[in-house]
Amino acid sequence: MSLLAIQDLRVSIHGQPILKGIDLTVAPGEIVAVTGESGSGKSMTAYAVMGLLPQGAEARGSIRLGGTEILAASEPELCQIRGNRVGMVFQEPMTALNPVHRIGDQVAETIRIHAGASRAEAAARARDALARAELPPDRFPASRYPHELSGGQRQRVVIAMAIALRPDLLIADEPTTALDVTTQAQILRLLQRLVETDGMGLLMITHDLAVVSGLADRIAVMRAGEVVEQGPTRQLLAHMSHPYTRMLFEASDHAVAMPPAPDSPAPLLELRDVTRDYPGPRRGLIGRAPPIRAVDGVSFRIQAGERVGLVGESGCGKSTLTRAILGLDPIRSGSITIDGQPVFIDHHANRAVRRKMQVVFQDPYGSFNPRHRVARLICEPFHLLDSPPQGAARRAAIAEALTAVGLSPEDAGKYIHQFSGGQRQRIAIARALIIKPELILLDEAVSALDVSVRAQILDLLADLSGRYNLAYLFISHDLSVVRGVTDRVLVMQRGKIVEQGPTAQVLEHPEHPYTRALLEAAPRLPDLDMLRAGG
Amino acid sequence: MLRYALRRLLSLAVSLVVASLVIFLVIEVIPGDPASYMLGINAQPDTVAALRSELGLDVSKTARYLAWVGGMLHGDFGTSYTYRTEVAEMIGERMWISLPLALYALTLSTLIAFPAGILAASRRGSATDLGVMGVTQLGVAVPNFWFAMLMVLLFAVKLRWVSAGGFPGWENGFWPALRALTLPAIALALPQASILTRVMRSSLLDTLSEDFIRTARAKGLNRRQALWRHALRNALIPVLTIIGLQFSFLMAGAIIIEQVFFLPGIGRLIFQSISSRDLIVVESVVMLLVFAVIVVNFAVDLAYAWVDPRLRR
Numbered sequence: 001m002s003l004l005a006i007q008d009l010r011v012s013i014h015g016q017p018i019l020k021g022i023d024l025t026v027a028p029g030e031i032v033a034v035t036g037e038s039g040s041g042k043s044m045t046a047y048a049v050m051g052l053l054p055q056g057a058e059a060r061g062s063i064r065l066g067g068t069e070i071l072a073a074s075e076p077e078l079c080q081i082r083g084n085r086v087g088m089v090f091q092e093p094m095t096a097l098n099p100v101h102r103i104g105d106q107v108a109e110t111i112r113i114h115a116g117a118s119r120a121e122a123a124a125r126a127r128d129a130l131a132r133a134e135l136p137p138d139r140f141p142a143s144r145y146p147h148e149l150s151g152g153q154r155q156r157v158v159i160a161m162a163i164a165l166r167p168d169l170l171i172a173d174e175p176t177t178a179l180d181v182t183t184q185a186q187i188l189r190l191l192q193r194l195v196e197t198d199g200m201g202l203l204m205i206t207h208d209l210a211v212v213s214g215l216a217d218r219i220a221v222m223r224a225g226e227v228v229e230q231g232p233t234r235q236l237l238a239h240m241s242h243p244y245t246r247m248l249f250e251a252s253d254h255a256v257a258m259p260p261a262p263d264s265p266a267p268l269l270e271l272r273d274v275t276r277d278y279p280g281p282r283r284g285l286i287g288r289a290p291p292i293r294a295v296d297g298v299s300f301r302i303q304a305g306e307r308v309g310l311v312g313e314s315g316c317g318k319s320t321l322t323r324a325i326l327g328l329d330p331i332r333s334g335s336i337t338i339d340g341q342p343v344f345i346d347h348h349a350n351r352a353v354r355r356k357m358q359v360v361f362q363d364p365y366g367s368f369n370p371r372h373r374v375a376r377l378i379c380e381p382f383h384l385l386d387s388p389p390q391g392a393a394r395r396a397a398i399a400e401a402l403t404a405v406g407l408s409p410e411d412a413g414k415y416i417h418q419f420s421g422g423q424r425q426r427i428a429i430a431r432a433l434i435i436k437p438e439l440i441l442l443d444e445a446v447s448a449l450d451v452s453v454r455a456q457i458l459d460l461l462a463d464l465s466g467r468y469n470l471a472y473l474f475i476s477h478d479l480s481v482v483r484g485v486t487d488r489v490l491v492m493q494r495g496k497i498v499e500q501g502p503t504a505q506v507l508e509h510p511e512h513p514y515t516r517a518l519l520e521a522a523p524r525l526p527d528l529d530m531l532r533a534g535g
Numbered sequence: 536m537l538r539y540a541l542r543r544l545l546s547l548a549v550s551l552v553v554a555s556l557v558i559f560l561v562i563e564v565i566p567g568d569p570a571s572y573m574l575g576i577n578a579q580p581d582t583v584a585a586l587r588s589e590l591g592l593d594v595s596k597t598a599r600y601l602a603w604v605g606g607m608l609h610g611d612f613g614t615s616y617t618y619r620t621e622v623a624e625m626i627g628e629r630m631w632i633s634l635p636l637a638l639y640a641l642t643l644s645t646l647i648a649f650p651a652g653i654l655a656a657s658r659r660g661s662a663t664d665l666g667v668m669g670v671t672q673l674g675v676a677v678p679n680f681w682f683a684m685l686m687v688l689l690f691a692v693k694l695r696w697v698s699a700g701g702f703p704g705w706e707n708g709f710w711p712a713l714r715a716l717t718l719p720a721i722a723l724a725l726p727q728a729s730i731l732t733r734v735m736r737s738s739l740l741d742t743l744s745e746d747f748i749r750t751a752r753a754k755g756l757n758r759r760q761a762l763w764r765h766a767l768r769n770a771l772i773p774v775l776t777i778i779g780l781q782f783s784f785l786m787a788g789a790i791i792i793e794q795v796f797f798l799p800g801i802g803r804l805i806f807q808s809i810s811s812r813d814l815i816v817v818e819s820v821v822m823l824l825v826f827a828v829i830v831v832n833f834a835v836d837l838a839y840a841w842v843d844p845r846l847r848r
Binding site: 050052075076079080081082083084087088090092095096097098099100101109110113114145147158161162281282286 | 542545745746747749750751752753754755756757760764765768769842843844845848
């Protein structure tokens, strides 16, 4: 008897079909993963089960939870089910909690509205739920506010809220996507343990096949509102009968053909003993705590045409370091030079050097002004030149940059909202390329992209590196991203470079315990040959 | 929280010192000699000299500043040149009209804006929402003195419920005084309430689209519970900011309404003393208004911290 049975679920929003006949079941104690790329309808499926579809949505078909038909239930009935029989965990732990209420009260609220418990009783049960989510009350008192917790800890509070009443079904929508790899591993283990001890069913929505393969009993692969393939994890991965599943798997493990690393070293970027502090938190009436050292004695070099990875978890100082390299902030001590020239002089970025380096950020949409056309957007770096090209020369430069990234010169007249996520990232790269830099900083530049798009962008970067002898600094929280696209890798922890060396060597034989921890925590795709032999 | 309050208090004190210095410099130092300015260009030299010594202009500027500030701390604001009465007394009388009027108007505007804003936000896109938005649009657009005159025509001239203007004084009973302030307070509150309603509505709508509202709904709260328990408090920050600004404005900005209703308030006092070049009164009233604004900002800062624990540092 299945706990959740979705049959022929069709959802349309304002007449636009989003889900086109989904069939899916979850049994008690079973972990079912729904995977697919953005826009495939995975989250919409989850919201349909919660009865929380957006306004204007129309659902047909059947969603049975235990004996209840969700699609026929009234709003008060749904309120009784949500949080009580179905719990939900979301992607963004930083914003999923109400910032003005204490965590204990937020967990207790679930208990009070459903179980009619008294304040004191609900508080006691909330402490118990927090402890089950591995936030022991002696270290994380229920009186804390969300802003006093890290991302992983906040996600545990959201989990505690969802499991407080021991629901039959837990829905987790990309629960670890926003977290660091080591935290991700802990949260995944916690979810697995909760399923084992409570016998809940878990419906897990994720884009990450590696996460899915290590966790789920069964997998459903979705594309464009349809389940293209589903089955037990081992069996499905061993056979992958649908080409889309194969494409996803291959793209997740995409090997990039990088041009060979330069053999004659020509130093381009050089950091010597770079240190940067932030003012400490306020203390007393006007005093401050001692400054926080965000970057601590960092030294490294990037040769012309070399690809280097900079890896570390959130808060390790990599963003601060990126800003310093770009000449956006002064540093406290040490030196950052390009071709021997400092990047920051007289309280400003050094223009003469700045034009040799460009940056591509994670969120391509947020880094463009939506009211400007592409031509104007990608010409932004021209202000770094003493005599920017005008007229025909400018148009030629735009056309060349757009062609180089696989777009057409006609795209120059469009606005940024007319492009997909992957195309926007191509435009961001075109903007970086237009002044012919020698170094591009890629700050989590492929992290937000779907795996198939990510593979294309990485191929593009490899191609451009060979063609223009470009050096890259890949900044990422994820070691697996830099695998295969970098020649060397630097591992950063608490402001310091703790390990560096050729990428293959660091990944195969990590020396520092932190690097080892990062590698162990990173979810890995299973070896298909082993799966097939075993299955 | 206490440390936060103390730090805000410290910044309040610093702001007051800076403000008093600026006012002193602008009024006493920059335009040249205040005595000849106050008496006009046709004044006799001996009259100017007499006024100079009366104003204490013959001592150093530092000594004058210290005497001015020291006097204010004791409640001594000097003597008005035009009226020959104690400035403190004049301000005191006016304050008993302007302060209650501002509080009255602010209370009305808040009492209207909160329910109207919440109602409009919770029924976004409905006829109620459209109605609230339409009325507030009108409320912002209609000049309040014109609206005040319409009210006088209706309630005072035609229906004879209230008098058309003037103020009986608090010593003749609370209700008559409050009655005299009612029409002016409504006139003042109308545009303020319209602005506040719109701010409340849009801030609430922003908050209702936050992730934590979705979390609240996933817990099993219905729409109304999610709004009252989770959205409202988070939506208050911009509303508090506007309330603070409005109070500061109401203290001195009521001048036109005071004129319409013949109310001897602070706005009229400052207008009269500027026209009669009574710098002593101008200086003191401006300082007092700055004091009011800074204290209100302090109160708003404390309210922020009460609403949002992230600010209590």
